[in-house]
Amino acid sequence: MSESTTEMTGTMIDPVTGEIIDQKDLAERLLAQAKEQGVSLVGPGGLLNQLTKNVLETALEAELTEHLGHDHGQTPIAANMRNGTRVKTVLTEIGPVQIEVPRDRDGSFEPVIVPKRKRRLDGIDQIVLSLSARGLTTGEIVAHFEEVYGAKVSKDTISKITEKVAGELAEWSSRPLDPLYPVLFVDAIVVKVRDGQVRNTPFYVVMGVTVNGERDILGIWAGDGAEGARFWLQVFSELKNRGVEDVLIGSL
Structure with a gap:
């Protein structure tokens, strides 16, 4: 089954058995089991927290296996x-999740999924x-995280x-530009x-169409609602200083 077909049918293939896994059916069974055991969906000990923990730890273990070669x-x-694990709490979109990060003996393992010293x-x-x-x-953002995610x-x-x-x-605002843009659009x-x-x-927003037909x-530039000649002189002078030499068509 192709990737596009898999996405449309809402299924995925088990890489070990080759069997088709129905994601909706899997989710329903997980929710039913969580409800039966009195496990909440969200929160520190919730279903989403445990699933995230399992996925991250499985991915980290796979990374270490590839690093060690066995x-x-x-x-x-x-x-x-391998040299045991260390406990680490990472901040995710569903709140803080405590995971066990595997270690190697010589300390050369550099995880990609959850990099060292990174806690979010x-x-x-x-x-x-x-x-x-x-x-x-x-x-207010700090209060939002504590209220919604229970995370400090x-x-x-x-x-x-x-x-x-x-x-x-x-850095992006000062990058060099092409010398020619056949079309230039200005919008607000x-x-x-x-x-x-x-x-x-x-x-x-000033958008240019390149000679290859791509939009960039x-x-x-921020204004105050009463922009005059001085403001636009500053905008176009900046474009010129960054490399723009000619424009064939301009649209406001």
Whole structure:
């Protein structure tokens, strides 16, 4: 069965037996068993928490097996071998999950799924950025995580996430551009911005169509709703300084 067919039918194939697994049926059986045993769906000891723990630990064990070159219990083909586990709590989209991370004897194992010294999965960064973009303060985001996920996230962690993205955005905003864009579009979107108080702010998006027919956002500039000649001179001067030499058609 092809991957597209598998996705459409809502089934997946067991890589060991080759049998088709009905995901809906599996979910229903898991929910029924959890209900029978009095296990909640969410929360520290909930079904989703346990499933996430099992998936992460299985993936980590598979990574270590590939790193060592032998399965658990097999005779090592090199001096390095398994050396127990260490407990680690990672913050996920369903809350904190405590997992056991396998270790190797010489300490050369570098997990990819849950990297060393990393205590939150990438999805958490997206949640923080989404909440920040909606105007929530650092304190409000911290309170949101504690209320919704039962997880304590420090203000320092929230600030580091937003600062990292701010740095990446600054780098993107100053990147070199192509010398020629056959078509240039300028449009505006209105976003709520917290600046002492929440207010509607227009952001002007300049998008260019390359000579290969691809669309590329060249930059985004914040305005105040009363943009004049000086504002647009600044925008187009910046585009020129970043490498744009000619535009054939412009559309506002």
